Amino acid sequence: MAADPGVAPSDSTPSDVTTREHDLRDEPPEVLRGYYRQMALVRAFELKASEMYQRAKIGGYCHLNLGEEPTVVGLMSALEARDYLFTTYRDHGYALLRGMDTGRVMAELFGKTTGVSGGWGGSMHLFDMDARMLGGYGIVGGQIPPATGAALALTYRGAPGPDAEAVMCLLGDGTTNIGAFHESLNLAAVWRLPIVYVVVNNRLGMGTPVEKSSGEPLLYKRGCSYRIPGERVDGDDVVAVREAAKAALHTARTERQPMLLETVSWRLKGHSVVDPARYRSREETERLRSLDPVPAFRAHLLDLGVLDEAQAQAIDQDVEAEVDRAVAFADHSPDPTPDQLFDNAYAQEVANAPHALPGDPLMTGGSAGASTSGAAR
Amino acid sequence: MTVMTYRQALNETLRAELARDPSVILIGEEIGVFEGSYKITAGLLAEFGPERVRDTPIAEEGFVGAAVGAAMLGMRPVVELMTLNFSLIAIDQIVNHAAKIYAMFGGQCPVPMVIRTPGGGGQQLAATHSQNLEVWYAHVPGLKVVAPSTPADAKALMTAAIRDDDPVFVLENLSLYNTKGEVPDGEHVAEIGKAAVVKQGTDLTVVAYSRATVIALDVARQLEDQGISVEVVDLRSLRPLDRETVCASVRKTSRAVVLEDDWLTYGIGAELAATIQEGAFDYLDAPVRRVAAAEVPLPYAKPLERVALPDAAALTKVIHEVLDATRFSR
Numbered sequence: 053m054a055a056d057p058g059v060a061p062s063d064s065t066p067s068d069v070t071t072r073e074h075d076l077r078d079e080p081p082e083v084l085r086g087y088y089r090q091m092a093l094v095r096a097f098e099l100k101a102s103e104m105y106q107r108a109k110i111g112g113y114c115h116l117n118l119g120e121e122p123t124v125v126g127l128m129s130a131l132e133a134r135d136y137l138f139t140t141y142r143d144h145g146y147a148l149l150r151g152m153d154t155g156r157v158m159a160e161l162f163g164k165t166t167g168v169s170g171g172w173g174g175s176m177h178l179f180d181m182d183a184r185m186l187g188g189y190g191i192v193g194g195q196i197p198p199a200t201g202a203a204l205a206l207t208y209r210g211a212p213g214p215d216a217e218a219v220m221c222l223l224g225d226g227t228t229n230i231g232a233f234h235e236s237l238n239l240a241a242v243w244r245l246p247i248v249y250v251v252v253n254n255r256l257g258m259g260t261p262v263e264k265s266s267g268e269p270l271l272y273k274r275g276c277s278y279r280i281p282g283e284r285v286d287g288d289d290v291v292a293v294r295e296a297a298k299a300a301l302h303t304a305r306t307e308r309q310p311m312l313l314e315t316v317s318w319r320l321k322g323h324s325v326v327d328p329a330r331y332r333s334r335e336e337t338e339r340l341r342s343l344d345p346v347p348a349f350r351a352h353l354l355d356l357g358v359l360d361e362a363q364a365q366a367i368d369q370d371v372e373a374e375v376d377r378a379v380a381f382a383d384h385s386p387d388p389t390p391d392q393l394f395d396n397a398y399a400q401e402v403a404n405a406p407h408a409l410p411g412d413p414l415m416t417g418g419s420a421g422a423s424t425s426g427a428a429r
Numbered sequence: 430m431t432v433m434t435y436r437q438a439l440n441e442t443l444r445a446e447l448a449r450d451p452s453v454i455l456i457g458e459e460i461g462v463f464e465g466s467y468k469i470t471a472g473l474l475a476e477f478g479p480e481r482v483r484d485t486p487i488a489e490e491g492f493v494g495a496a497v498g499a500a501m502l503g504m505r506p507v508v509e510l511m512t513l514n515f516s517l518i519a520i521d522q523i524v525n526h527a528a529k530i531y532a533m534f535g536g537q538c539p540v541p542m543v544i545r546t547p548g549g550g551g552q553q554l555a556a557t558h559s560q561n562l563e564v565w566y567a568h569v570p571g572l573k574v575v576a577p578s579t580p581a582d583a584k585a586l587m588t589a590a591i592r593d594d595d596p597v598f599v600l601e602n603l604s605l606y607n608t609k610g611e612v613p614d615g616e617h618v619a620e621i622g623k624a625a626v627v628k629q630g631t632d633l634t635v636v637a638y639s640r641a642t643v644i645a646l647d648v649a650r651q652l653e654d655q656g657i658s659v660e661v662v663d664l665r666s667l668r669p670l671d672r673e674t675v676c677a678s679v680r681k682t683s684r685a686v687v688l689e690d691d692w693l694t695y696g697i698g699a700e701l702a703a704t705i706q707e708g709a710f711d712y713l714d715a716p717v718r719r720v721a722a723a724e725v726p727l728p729y730a731k732p733l734e735r736v737a738l739p740d741a742a743a744l745t746k747v748i749h750e751v752l753d754a755t756r757f758s759r
Contacts, residue, residue: 136502170535179534186501187534191525197494198526204495205502208454208480232521235491242486396532399539400594402573403622404669415672415708417680 072285072292079291081358085367087129087290088353091121091346093371094145097154100375101144101161101175105325109383110161113190114175117145119320122345123252124149126293127315130301131220136184136206138199139222140252141176143188146222150185152178154374155381164385171388172396193230196221196249200236203245207308216305218246220297226257228271234278240310241278248300248311249275252287254319259331272314280312287317288345318343430613436606438580439469439545442587443507447477450505453591455482456496457509466511467547467606493519493544497527500542500596507591510546513600514560527596528571539594545587549603549640549690550738556726559734561691563639564700566598567667573621574667576600578642580610582665585619593621600667602640602690624671626678630660632757633684633748636675636701638664641688641739648744657757659748667697675701676708683714684751688744693721714755718747 076084098116105114117124120142128149131137139146147157152168160167161175169179176190186202189195199221206217227233228251240247251271255262263269272282281303285296293315300311318340322329329337353359359367394407408414433441446453459466461474461484474482485492489510496506510516516523523544530540550559567574573595577583583601590597627642628649637645642663649659662678664671679685685705687698698719705717723737 138498167535169533169537172535173533177533179537181537186498186538187530189526191521194494194521194526197491197522198498198501198530200491201495201498201500201506202502203498205499205504208452208504232490232494235486235488236494238486238488239491239495243483396536397570398573398595399531399536399541402593402595402669403620404666404671404673405622406570406669413707414704415676417676418706418708418710418712 072295074291074295076291076352076356084353084358085363087125088349088359088364089367089371090125090149091290091349092367093148093154093374094121094124095346096371096375097144097148097157097378100379101158102325104161104379110175111163112174112176113141114161114325115142115323116321116325117142119318119340119345120252120254120287121145122290122349123287123293123315123317126290127220127222127250127297130294130297132301133184134217135301136186136202136217136219137222138186138195138202138219139188140192140195140224140227141188141190142224143176143178147178147180147185147188150180150183152180152183152185154378158375158378159382159385162382162385163387164382165388166381166385170396193223193227193232196223196227196232196236200240200245200247203240203247204243206246207243212246212306212308214302214306216246218248218301218305220248220250220301222250222252224257225251225253225255225262225271226260226265227251228274229265237275237278237280237310237312241280244308245310246304246308248297248304248313250297251312251314253314253316255316256319256323258323272312275312280310282312282314284314284316287315288343288348290349317345320344430611432609433580433612434606435580435583435608435610436467436469438583438612439587439601440471440473442584443470444473444476446588446591447473447481452503453505453507454480454499455507455509456485456492458485458487458511460484460509465509467603470509489515489519490522494522494526496542497522497530497540500540501530501538505541505591507543507545510544512558512603513546513548513562514558516544516546516562516566523566523572523596523598524569528569531595532571540596541594542596543587543590543599544596545599545601547601547603547606550722550727551734552603553729553731553734555729559727561722563600563667564691564695564697567697569668572596572598572668574598574600575621575665576639576667577665578605578637578639578663580608581612581617582619584612585617586621586665588617589619589621592618597621600639604640605643608643619665622666622669622671624662624664624666624674626660626674627663628659628661630658630682632658632682633686633751634660634662634675634678634682635686635688635744635748636662636664637688638667638697639690641690644739644741644744645688648741648748652745652748657748657752670700670704672704672708675704679705679709680712683712684755685709685713685717686744686747686751687717687719688739689719689721690739691721692724693719694724696721715751718751720744720747
C-alpha cells in the first residue's frame with residue numbers, strides 16, 4: 053500500500069512516516085484473506101464486547117481495539133510462538149490473535165471461571181502462559197519493567213540467534229512519558245536485552261493529543277537517549293507493521309539490541325466503552341469513520357481480486373458466528389463461588405495465611421474462659 | 430554452630446543459594462564491584478560473575494520490575510534495595526505487580542522473587558533515610574514479609590524467602606548488621622508465617638520484631654534480676670501474621686506490650702493490639718500498650734533522633750506501668 057497523505061501519523065508531522073514500500077499483490081492471497089479474517093474477528097469481538105458492556109454482562113473498564121485492527125494483525129503475525137508478549141489493558145485483539153480461545157476471552161470479560169484468567173482479571177488482564185501472552189496490564193506503563201525483566205530471563209536461556217526467543221512489549225503513546233518507560237529502555241540498552249518495545253500510537257492518551265503530552269511527539273525517536281533504534285510505520289498498513297515488527301524482532305534476537313517501533317493509527321471510538329469522546333468534533337468523528345481501516349482493507353482485497361464479495365461475506369458471517377458462540381459459552385459458564393476466594397492468595401502455601409471474610413472473627417479463644425487473675429478478681 | 434554476624438549470615442546464605450540453584454540471581458545498585466552499600470554481597474561478584482550478581486543503574490522501579498518479569502519466566506531474583514526508603518520509588522512494581530500477578534492472572538504465574546532491604550533509624554541519616562515503612566508492605570495481600578532479628582534467623586528466613594514461590598520482602602536492619610550470634614551449620618530453613626517465643630516468661634508478654642526483639646530480650650534479662658518474668662515473642666513474619674502464637678502467650682501472661690520501630694498510629698502495634706483484644710480479651714489484666722517511634726520526620730541532630738526512637742528505657746518504663754496498673758507484686 054502506498055502511503056496515503058490522509059493517514060499521516062499526525063497532522064503536524066506528516067513527513068515523518070516511515071513507509072515500507074510494498075505491493076499487496078506480492079502477498080499470497082490466502083495470507084491476505086487470513087489477515088482480513090483476523091481483522092474482522094477482532095472487529096466483531098470488540099463490537100460485541102461493547103454491546104455486552106451496555107447490557108451489563110461485562111463490568112469494570114473495557115478498552116477496545118477499534119481502529120487498531122491492522123496493527124494488531126501485523127504485530128501478531130510477526131511475533132513467533134516462542135516469543136513472549138506483554139500488552140496494555142487494550143488487549144482483547146492481541147489475546148485472540150495470540151491464539152486464546154474466543155469463548156474463553158469473552159468468558160474472562162464476563163468474569164467466569166472459564167475465562168483465560170479464571171475470572172480474576174477481567175478485560176484489562178488477559179493472560180495465558182501457554183500462548184506466552186504474559187498479561188494485559190491495567191497500570192499505564194506497569195508492564196514495561198516486567199517485560200524488560202522477561203527479556204533479561206531469556207539471556208540466561210540461550211545464545212542470541214535467528215531462532216532465539218524475544219519479548220514484545222506494547223505500550224500506548226501516553227506511556228512514553230512515564231518513568232518506567234525510560235528506566236526500562238535504559239536497562240534494556242545497558243544489559244543488551246532481546247526486546248522490542250512497540251508504541252501503539254492512536255494519537256490520544258485518553259483525551260490528550262500526543263503533541264500536548266510529549267516533548268518529542270515523534271515517539272519512535274524517544275529511544276535515542278538510550279541508542280535504541282526507532283521506526284515509525286503506518287498502523288493502518290498491516291504488511292508494513294508486520295515487516296517492521298519482524299525486522300525489529302530479528303535484530304533483537306540476533307544482536308540482543310533492544311528496538312523501538314511506533315505504529316500510528318486512529319482510535320475510532322472513545323478511550324473506553326463508556327467514553328463518548330466529546331472532545332472530538334462531529335467533523336472529526338465523520339472523518340474517522342471514512343478512515344476506518346477494516347472496510348478499507350476489505351475493499352482493497354476486493355479490488356485486487358483476492359476476495360470476491362461472496363467470500364468476504366462468508367468471512368464476515370463466520371466471525372460473527374464465532375463471536376456469538378463465544379458469548380453463549382461465556383453466558384453458560386459458571387460464576388466463581390465464594391469458596392474460591394482465597395484459591396490464588398499465594399502460589400506456595402504458608403502458615404497463618406489470612407482467610408477471613410468481612411465480619412469473620414480474627415481469632416477464637418479470646419473469651420474461652422475466665423482470666424487467670426483479672427476477671428477472677 | 431558457628432558464631433557470626435548478621436551481615437555474614439546474609440552473605441553466606443546468598444552465596445549458598447547462588448551455588449545451589451542456577452536460577453537465583455542478585456540484582457541491585459552497587460552490589461557487584463562496590464560489594465553493596467552495607468557489604469552484604471561482598472565477594473559474590475568475584476565468585477559468581479556479573480550475570481549472576483548484576484549491578485543496576487539507579488532505577489528502582491525499573492530493576493524491581495525487571496525482577497518481577499524475570500521471576501515470571503522462572504528465575505529467582507533477589508533484589509537489594511539500598512535502604513527500605515528507596516522502595517517507595519519502586520512501590521508500583523512491588524504493590525501493583527509483584528503482589529498481584531499470581532492472583533490477578535488466575536494463579537497461572539508465580540512470582541518467586543525476594544526484595545531484601547534494611548530499615549532502621551538511629552544512624553543520623555535524617556528524615557528520608559531513616560524510615561520504618563514495613564507496615565506498608567505487611568498491609569498488602571500477595572506479599573510475604575519477614576523480619577529476622579538474629580543471625581540464625583537471617584539465614585533461616587532468607588533461605589526460606591529465596592526458595593519460596595511468592596514475592597517475599599525481607600526486612601533487614603542497619604543496626605543489626607554487626608550483631609553476632611550462633612548460626613546452625615548446613616541446612617537451616619525457617620517456616621514463613623511463624624512467630625517464635627524467644628524467651629519464656631510468666632508475668633508479661635513483649636511482642637517485637639527485628640531490632641525491637643533484640644531490645645526486648647535485653648530488657649527482659651534485666652527485669653529477670655528484679656524478679657519480673659517477661660516473655661518475648663519475636664514475630665519473624667509480619668505477613669502472614671502468627672496471631673495464635675501471640676495470643677497464646679498473652680493468655681498465659683495476661684499482659685502485653687508491643688515494641689515496634691515504626692510510627693505509632695496505624696502501625697504494627699495497632700494490628701497486634703487488635704489481635705490480642707480479640708484473641709485474649711478475657712485473659713487481659715491491663716490494656717495493651719505500644720512503644721513505637723514518635724510521629725515526626727526523624728531529625729538529624731542526635732538528641733532529637735534519640736528521643737524520637739523507641740528504646741530500652743521506654744520499654745522498661747511501659748512494662749513497669751502495666752505491672753503497677755495491675756498491682757503486680759513479686
